Amino acid sequence: MQVVRLGGRVICLEQLILKLIEVKGVKFVRDRILPMVSCDKSLQICFGYSSSASEENVIAGLNSYINDIRQQAPNLLADL
Numbered sequence: 001m002q003v004v005r006l007g008g009r010v011i012c013l014e015q016l017i018l019k020l021i022e023v024k025g026v027k028f029v030r031d032r033i034l035p036m037v038s039c040d041k042s043l044q045i046c047f048g049y050s051s052s053a054s055e056e057n058v059i060a061g062l063n064s065y066i067n068d069i070r071q072q073a074p075n076l077l078a079d080l
Contacts, residue, residue, distance in 0.1 A: 007075045014042060014065040019080050021062075026055040 020029045030047055037044050046061030047053055053061070070077055 010076050011078050014062045015080050018062045
């Protein structure tokens with residue numbers, strides 16, 4: 001029953017980062033994420049831990065993680 005009430009109300013970290021990129025730009029977000037990227041494996045992969053990823057690759061990676069959550073838990077994530 002709790003899952004039903006949460007439907008469409010959950011926002012994942014990858015969604016927040018993607019929204020920040022839309023608002024502030026990838027360089028702004030990258031400059032703030034890279035020093036702390038070791039805290040989150042998905043962000044390491046998306047932003048490129050050893051070498052910087054392109055904006056297209058960052059966005060594609062974030063969308064990939066978001067889509068995976070949507071597949072595993074349909075209707076859980078909010079639309080931003």
